[in-house]
Amino acid sequence: MGRITDTRDQIMDKAAELLMQRGFNGFSYRDISTHLGVKNAAIHYHFPSKTDLALALVDEYQQTLRNQTSAFMAYGGPATPQMEGLFMFTESQFCMGRCICPFGALAVDFDDLPDEVRTATEHFMSDSVNWLTRVLETGKEKSEFNFKGDPAQKALGILAMLQGARQMARIQGTDILKAVIKQIRIEIGLNS
Amino acid sequence: MGRITDTRDQIMDKAAELLMQRGFNGFSYRDISTHLGVKNAAIHYHFPSKTDLALALVDEYQQTLRNQTSAFMAYGGPATPQMEGLFMFTESQFCMGRCICPFGALAVDFDDLPDEVRTATEHFMSDSVNWLTRVLETGKEKSEFNFKGDPAQKALGILAMLQGARQMARIQGTDILKAVIKQIRIEIGLNS
């Protein structure tokens, strides 16, 4: 049964959710297999080790990021929609139960992460920071935004803020995430 | 051997370190016991369950926070040293290997945390936000600081930023934490 590799995709989906909810060491193959109604070994068939699974996930994130930002990275363009996209993405992911961001999920277990996953995570993070830096530069040039400090540093700050906010929101509810996004808006002079 | 309860303190110390490095589910009694050169059951003697240990840790954090801020909370006072204290504390803790902040450590595993620990974490977080809000209010009133947005919202933003920064710094090194703190300084008009 099942189309080409339906199961593989379902595994990735559930794993992505669990990774962001509980971190790399916070979920097991069992969590995935029971949810899909398959046996544990079925997961091992598609992803022999948990490392393989993690690598596939980081790869997927990075792919998604690149796809959604490639046009902007290549030709520039208005920065506001990029920024709004980031806010929307963050909020909607949180509401869907995918609580902490991929960096956060992997950062907690960073020491005992397999080397390859570590490297992949570093790359993913660089990509994200570079993209946001570019957005902020563009936004400042075109007077869409108005903020203090240099764009690269500000980009780090914003990503850190969103990441932290997602975690704090887990403890005390969604309002915190909303408040933080509001604050970011104020600080870059983006009137909603 | 051992003074009154030397071992108990050593357990708390190591546990605090491990909690902040790896999250609540990322360390085991074994990690602590082998480090101290005692048997596993010795830890259970002092803290029957891991819940008890977590509660003790959160309690300790909260106690420390209250001790260090009680004078300010009671009588107000200059806000700048409080802020500088937060920065110093954050940086020094990070350098000592205690990487992610207590919220972060507990947020990742928040779903499957025992109820009591959850409640304690919520309280601890409220305390922290309240304190920082107070600091920002005072700083604004006395023109020590100069920032956009309302103090409570800004307090959330700063805490989120520091928390996120600690995690990102794990992935890409201390510089990120330093950059973020610099950015916070700029944004509250605090010239170092």
Add this chain to the structure above:
DNA sequence: GTGTATACTTACCTGTAAGTAAGCAATGGA
């Protein structure tokens, strides 16, 4: 010296984690 509390150790239990080896059922060529 007897008793009792403290601070452990030894030895164990149950559950669950990641991972593997071998088998089987369906599909799609040659």
Add this chain to the structure above:
DNA sequence: TCCATTGCTTACTTACAGGTAAGTATACAC
């Protein structure tokens, strides 16, 4: 029709998690 590949399942193994029960050594109280 045979055969190989794909996508699983069954049935394990090893390691380690949290936790417990019972015993032991030391110290101090009376």
